[in-house]
Amino acid sequence: MDINIKDALIIVDVQNDFCPSGSLAVPEGDKIVPILNKYIIKFSERKASIIVTRDWHPKNHMSFKEYGGIWPPHCIQNTWGAQFHPKLILPKDIIIISKADKPDFEAYSGFQGTRLNKILKELKVKRIFVGGLATDYCVKNTVLDGLKEGYDVYLLMDSIKGVDVNPGDSEKAIKEMEAKGAIKVWLKDIE
Numbered sequence: 001m002d003i004n005i006k007d008a009l010i011i012v013d014v015q016n017d018f019c020p021s022g023s024l025a026v027p028e029g030d031k032i033v034p035i036l037n038k039y040i041i042k043f044s045e046r047k048a049s050i051i052v053t054r055d056w057h058p059k060n061h062m063s064f065k066e067y068g069g070i071w072p073p074h075c076i077q078n079t080w081g082a083q084f085h086p087k088l089i090l091p092k093d094i095i096i097i098s099k100a101d102k103p104d105f106e107a108y109s110g111f112q113g114t115r116l117n118k119i120l121k122e123l124k125v126k127r128i129f130v131g132g133l134a135t136d137y138c139v140k141n142t143v144l145d146g147l148k149e150g151y152d153v154y155l156l157m158d159s160i161k162g163v164d165v166n167p168g169d170s171e172k173a174i175k176e177m178e179a180k181g182a183i184k185v186w187l188k189d190i191e
């Protein structure tokens with residue numbers, strides 16, 4: 001595939017808390033970082049946009065068990081856990097999208113309650129390439145919203161990892177994304 005200026009790479013929530021040693025660790029979450037770095041190089045060479053989302057919760061966020069949610073505290077604003085994985089090599093001109101940054105609003109999708117769609121429209125983006133964490137939550141919901149908004153959505157199969165609260169959740173999520181129109185790609189397909 002020929003990557004061009006109207007494409008966007010969207011890297012979802014590659015933050016310390018979602019990697020081993022984080023508070024909501026995705027098994028092998030850090031394994032995707034070297035591959036994502038290769039996508040980043042490719043997309044920057046082709047002048048495509050690079051967008052990085054982050055879970056950016058206040059310390060009393062509704063998704064935390066203590067406040068009625070289902071998760072341990074994670075990705076609390078301005079803490080180590082909310083920082084991007086230190087080995088993720090991010091160019092200077094990336095766009096950062098923070099989500100679920102108010103106590104009473106949850107967002108698994110990078111589109112939900114953010115400027116993401118507006119930014120993509122302004123950049124005249126037609127195709128989005130989505131990877132990151134976690135396959136069965138924020139990646140899935142970002143992909144499905146991208147499809148709903150009318151983008152051609154490509155799922156970076158070698159750059160996603162899932163939580164699998166129930167065994168098989170990630171596999172199910174991938175099937176659902178595909179059924180709704182997402183196209184599976186690997187690094188070799190864009191090189």
Ligand code: VGL
Nearest residue numbers: 013055133134137138139
């Ligand atoms: C996520 C659970 C809670 C994710 C965010 O980024 O997939 N999962 N908050």
Ligand code: ZN
Nearest residue numbers: 055063074075
């Ligand atoms: Zn969260």
